[in-house]
Amino acid sequence: MQFFITKIKDLNVEVYNLNTIVVGSGAAGFNAADRLYNYGQKDIAIVTEGINQGTSRNTGSDKQTYYKLTLAGEENDSVLEMAKTFFAGGSMDGDIALTEAALSAQSFYHLVDIGVPFPHNRFGEYVGYKTDHDPRQRATSAGPLTSKLMTENLEEVVKEKNIKIFDGYQVISVLTDENKEKVIGILALNLNNLEDKNKRYTLFNCKNVIYATGGPAGMYATSVYPDSQTGATGIALEAGAMGKNLTESQYGIASIKFRWNLSGTYQQVLPRYVSTDQSGNDEREFLEKYFEDPGKMLDAIFLKGYQWPFDPKKVHDYASSIIDILVYNETVIKGRRVWLDFMKNPSWSSDEEGNLDFSILGQETYEYLDNSNSLFGMPIERLAKMNQPAIDLYQDNGIDITKEYLEIAVCAQHNNGGLHANLWWESNLKNFFPVGEVNGSHGVYRPGGSALNSGQVGSTRAAQYITANYQGDPLELEEFLDSAKAEIVKKVNLGEKLANNLSDSSNVLEIKTKIGQRMSKIGAHIRSLKSAERGIRDSKNDLDNLFKNSELSSLRELSLAFQNYDMLITQYVYLSAIKDYIEKGGISRGSYLIYDSDGELPIDDLDEKFRFKAGNDQLNNKIQRVFYEGNSCEFNWDQVKEIPQDDNWFENVWNKYMKGKIIK
Known part of the structure; x- marks a missing residue:
């Protein structure tokens, strides 16, 4: 890495020259840096707004899932079967699905080797469980903070290698050549020296950028993303990076004072849903107004535990996602506040002493609670029996759910779409590699925990490709500055105009x-054409x-x-x-509902905006791609690529591998 100081207008600007910059310090970013170093490219650095910020380090769930190939037991599984699971989610290219499956075991065992405590049995098998959209038992977990543990362990190995980390640098521009064909660097705000105009901006002149900036959390008010996660998708789109499947995100019920997914046992213990006015008065148990009987209401609450993301397929007939709609109806349409009460049972299904009538539960709900020895008491007592750490988590964050209500909303949680990239995670912009959540590798539906797998696979693939194909020095400083001058001056002018006023x-x-x-x-998760246009x-x-x-x-x-x-x-x-x-005729799917005047209301008493039409998704085998052109957007719809069927005869693959013809 080389260091220079150059002049931009009347400002001195620091410039660093190096082969690869990794933007972001989450699990995908740290893994990219670690892999690059291990593969032999050591002229690298990490740029991050804050090393302790972001989604990977600051989020989790009741039992945060990591999705991997089956590595235990007698159940049949294979790379191809896992790829078929990904592909079946819709609007996903088969080559990406196959790659994410093929590198699953390698990526998982790398995490095991660096100390992430995934559980195994006495024979060394990494046992699993079934998660949503999972036909096997591929899910595993290191507890409620799986991604945090991944990030911390990856950070440790990166620091052991003395890889330079620029902490407190916010990327404000992705710099390209004059033809917008390849990325040649980034411009960042030095958040550590904003008061000094000659240290306020920093340029990184690099041959490659691995972009691990996470999802676009900042554009949502109601969000389970951590406060420290904002995203930087916009400036990549501005630079000419193509977007992909941007319509596809996940939403679900979460607490909003301390942002946390309320899945798993938080729902399975059957808490009481109540709403109040904005002052916390006028308390109502609002769900009972909409259900036919209390048993169906309790079953829907229970199923929210492992059918957590909102899904329009699970709205009719009092299925679990009707809960999300009713919460949204209270908070957004009626302007009220909604809470979970773990101290009392839902009154509609309880006797005068507040004891729950377990006999009205459906078979699945009853058997789960029975097998968990939890057919007793109040929700908080059942939660303590089944998952005491779920209570401790909130107490550690200043909320005692044994004594107070927990405020909730339907929140943005994950972006399945994002920036386009190929099977080596390289964008349409050459030398630019979006990895992790900012990459739009997922389709409409995905198995729970597959995002963590994708982040590890994608960052590994990017590192492999860079090491094999993009070694060497970046542009000469003068050529770099000439190529990126217009964009650099534009952003510096914007910043200085604000700084001087x-x-x-x-x-x-x-x-x-x-x-x-x-x-x-x-x-x-509630959309319409009219509101989108507005x-x-x-x-x-x-x-x-x-x-x-x-x-x-x-x-x-x-x-x-x-x-x-x-x-x-x-x-x-x-x-x-x-x-x-x-x-284009898109219907309600994935994790969102689209208003359709010819559709049906899931429940008659609901607002008209919940009227939607279920049916066959005609766009399930297509991918929407977009270019942002400043004053407009250009869209293309492409047929998904089928899962490849390559020549896997060993001698043929070995021959290509030995000649360096694989990573191309």
Whole structure:
């Protein structure tokens, strides 16, 4: 790595020259750096806004799942069978599905080798369990904080290798050559030195960028993403990276004071759902108004435990996702607040003393609680019996659910779509590798925990390809600056205009809130063509006027202003993708419901916006791809690639491998 100082307008700007920059310090980013080093490319560094920020390190669930190939027992499984599971989720290319399956065991055992405590039996078999959209028992877990443990262990091995980490650097531009054909570097805000105009900006001139920036969490107000996760998809789209399956995300019920998925035993102990006015008064058990009988209500609550993501296929006939709709109806349509009460049983299904009538439960619910020795008491007592750490988790974060209600909402949780890449995780922009959640490798549905597998596989593939094909030095400094000058000057001018016009008041957080509220209301799990069109107009107007309308009271808020810029680009493109999907005849699927005037209401008393039509998904075998062109978006719909059937005769593969013809 080489260091220079160059002049941009009247500012001194630090420049680092190196082969590869990894942007992001989550599980995918750290794995990319570790793999690059192990494969022989050591001229590398990590750039991160904050090493302790992001989704991987700060999220989890009741039992956070990692999805892998079956590695125990007698159940038949294979790479091809796992690939078929991924492919069956819809709108996923077969070559990506096969690759994620093929590297599953390798990626999993790498995590085991560096100390992630996945459980195995006395023979060394890594046993599994069935997760959602999983025909086998491929799921495993290291507990509620699986991804945190992965990140911490990967960070440790990266630091042992003395790989340079630029901590406190926010990427504000992905730099390309003049033809927008390949990425040649990045421009970052140095958050550690914002007060010094000659250290405020840093350039990284590099041959490759591995982009592990996570999902676009910042554009949602109601979110289970950690507060520290914002995303940087917008500036990649601005640079010319292609988007893919941007309509596809997951949403589900989560707590909002401490952001956490409320899956598993949190639902299976059958808590009481109550709503109040904004002041916490006028308490109502609102679910009972909509169900035919208390037994069906309890079964729907129970099934939310392992059917956690909202799914329009599970709305009719009082299935589990009707719970999500009823929570949204209370919070968004009626403007009330919704809570889980673990201290009392639902009154509709209890006697005068508050004892639950377990005899009204469906067979699956009853047998689960019976097998767990939990056919007794109040929800909190059942939770303590089945999963005491679930109670401890909230106590550790300042919420005592043994004594207080837990406020909830339907929240954004994961982006299945994202940036396009090929089977080596290289974008349409050469030398640019989106990995982890920012990569749109998933289709409409995916098995629980497959995102963690995908992040490890994708970052490994990127490292393999770079080491085999993109070694060597980056551009000469003068050529780099000439090629990227226009974009560098544009972003520096925007930043300096704000920095030189500080005021006594600030509105950057207000703008961020407005962006989030818009997306959560019209671009999350309840959608319509009319609302998408309105959101497109509003987000584009806000983007065009952002820097003119932004007021900063301190230089620390430069970071927030550039985040708002990224989020508005992201929101504009995502809402445009939703509009395009609906206009192509797209129906409710995955984790969202689309209003259809010719459809049906799941329950008669609900608001008209919940009217939708179920049916055959005609776009299930196609992938939507998009280019952002500044004032518009260009969409293409491509047929999915089938799962490849290559020549796997050993001698033929060995011959190609020995001649270096595989990683091409």
